[in-house]
Amino acid sequence: MRYSRQRELIIEIIKGRKDHPTADMIYYSAREQEPNISLGTVYRNLKQLAEEGVIITLETEDKRLHYDGDTSRHSHFICNGCGKIIDLFKPANVPSEIKYAGLTVTGEKCVYYGLCGNCQ
Amino acid sequence: MRYSRQRELIIEIIKGRKDHPTADMIYYSAREQEPNISLGTVYRNLKQLAEEGVIITLETEDKRLHYDGDTSRHSHFICNGCGKIIDLFKPANVPSEIKYAGLTVTGEKCVYYGLCGNCQ
DNA sequence: CTTTTTGCAAAACCTTTGCACAACC
DNA sequence: GGTTGTGCAAAGGTTTTGCAAAAAG
Numbered sequence: 001m002r003y004s005r006q007r008e009l010i011i012e013i014i015k016g017r018k019d020h021p022t023a024d025m026i027y028y029s030a031r032e033q034e035p036n037i038s039l040g041t042v043y044r045n046l047k048q049l050a051e052e053g054v055i056i057t058l059e060t061e062d063k064r065l066h067y068d069g070d071t072s073r074h075s076h077f078i079c080n081g082c083g084k085i086i087d088l089f090k091p092a093n094v095p096s097e098i099k100y101a102g103l104t105v106t107g108e109k110c111v112y113y114g115l116c117g118n119c120q
Numbered sequence: 121m122r123y124s125r126q127r128e129l130i131i132e133i134i135k136g137r138k139d140h141p142t143a144d145m146i147y148y149s150a151r152e153q154e155p156n157i158s159l160g161t162v163y164r165n166l167k168q169l170a171e172e173g174v175i176i177t178l179e180t181e182d183k184r185l186h187y188d189g190d191t192s193r194h195s196h197f198i199c200n201g202c203g204k205i206i207d208l209f210k211p212a213n214v215p216s217e218i219k220y221a222g223l224t225v226t227g228e229k230c231v232y233y234g235l236c237g238n239c240q
Numbered sequence: 241c242t243t244t245t246t247g248c249a250a251a252a253c254c255t256t257t258g259c260a261c262a263a264c265c
Numbered sequence: 266g267g268t269t270g271t272g273c274a275a276a277g278g279t280t281t282t283g284c285a286a287a288a289a290g
Contacts, residue, residue, distance in 0.1 A: 002264055002269055023255080038272045043255060045270090059179035063280080064254070075215060077223055086221065092212030092230055095195060101206065102237035103197055110212055110230040117222035122244055122289055143280080158247045163280060165245090183255080184279070 001052065006030070006037050007045045014055055015069035020076070020085040022064045058085070058109070075110040081119025088112070121172065126150070126157050127165045134175055135189035140196070140205040142184045178205070178229070195230040201239025208232070 001007075013029050014021070021029070027042045046067055049055045058066040060078060066085065068076075075088040092110040121127075133149050134141070141149070147162045166187060169175045178186040178196060186205065188196075195208040212230040 004263075004270055006271070036272070038274095040256080040273075041271055044257090047256085057181065059181060059183075061177065061179060063179075063185075065183075077218065077221075077225070079223075080226070086223070088215050088217050088221075090215035090217040092215060094232065095208050095210035095212060097208050097210040098197065098232065101197075101208075103199075103206070103232075103234055104240055105197070105232045105234040106200070107233040108230065109233070110228065112214065112218065112223075112225045113227040113229070114223055114225040120224055124245055124288080126246070156247075158249095160248075160281080161246055164282095167281085 001048070004045075006034060006041050007049075009034055009037070010042060010045045011049065011054065011069075014049075014067055017069070018087065020058055020066040020068050022066055026067065058111070060085075060111070073108075075112065077112045077114065077116070079116040079119055080113055081115050084116055086116065121168070124165075126154060126161050127169075129154055129157070130162060130165045131169065131174065131189075134169075134187050137189070138207065140178055140186040140188050142186055146187065178231070180205075180231070193228075195232065197232045197234065197236070199236040199239055200233055201235050204236055206236065 009030050010026060013026055023043055023046055024039070026046070027037070027039050030037050030042060046055070050057050050067070053071065056068040056071055058068055058076060060066055062083070070087065072089075073091050075091050077086040077088055078084070079086070092108065094105055094108065098105055129150050130146060133146055143163055143166055144159070146166070147157070147159050150157050150162060166175070170177050170187070173191065176188040176191055178188055180186055180198060182203070190207065193211050195211045197206040197208055198204070199206070212228065214225055214228065218225055
């Protein structure tokens with residue numbers, strides 16, 4: 001991966017926020033500093049960065065991919081009221097059933113749904 | 121929700137298989153018994169059934185929604201090799217961090233990624 | 241008879257891609 | 266200079282929707 005100003009900016013944006021933005025949120029944010037950046041470039045870089053493991057993707061019920069700059073092992077909570085995504089740094093335990101089934105686990109994505117403090 | 125032949129068929133298809141099909145897989149399966157059923161009808165019913173809690177949705181990295189007729193509490197394993205989705209009936213534990221954060225959990229979706237027995 | 245559901249086709253939506261040009265090394 | 270990345274616009278794939286007709290109760 002070569003250096004590119006656009007990619008650095010995208011990485012900086014994602015790593016600098018904790019709200020798990022979608023591609024177009026990142027696009028609009030990027031345009032503030034780089035007015036000519038295109039949506040295609042944003043998508044291309046996000047895909048590449050996710051494949052390289054620099055960032056993480058979060059598949060949610062809103063059908064849009066969310067991105068997370070924090071690659072440490074953690075889970076997420078999504079509020080059914082306001083849609084906010086909250087990091088949970090105590091990840092779920094891998095079910096013991098997995099070893100009996102002969103499966104090798106290399107990653108996990110656990111999402112908890114419910115209501116946040118403001119919404120209940 | 122009124123009775124409809126098409127909806128009954130869709131429910132029967134989903135509840136009758138354990139492979140977590142996508143909308144179009146269900147559509148093709150449904151057409152075998154109901155040749156004139158439309159994709160729109162399948163999508164409309166799947167959405168409705170998921171909202172009513174009759175079936176469950178699974179958001180995966182392949183960007184297509186998968187449906188699960190088993191609504192009991194369980195997790196999933198997705199093989200990075202063959203894409204197969206395997207049920208894990210020992211669900212993950214809810215992280216204790218949740219209660220400290222003032223969150224109320226009403227649901228969870230845990231997906232484990234790795235390789236199944238055939239792919240490693 | 242009123243309301244819900246359907247089939248069809250078009251639209252909406254998010255994401256990917258082809259291409260010529262620019263940037264990187 | 267060869268390769269990778271960009272901007273733009275068009276295309277792709279999945280899901281939703283408007284509408285008139287059909288089915289349900």
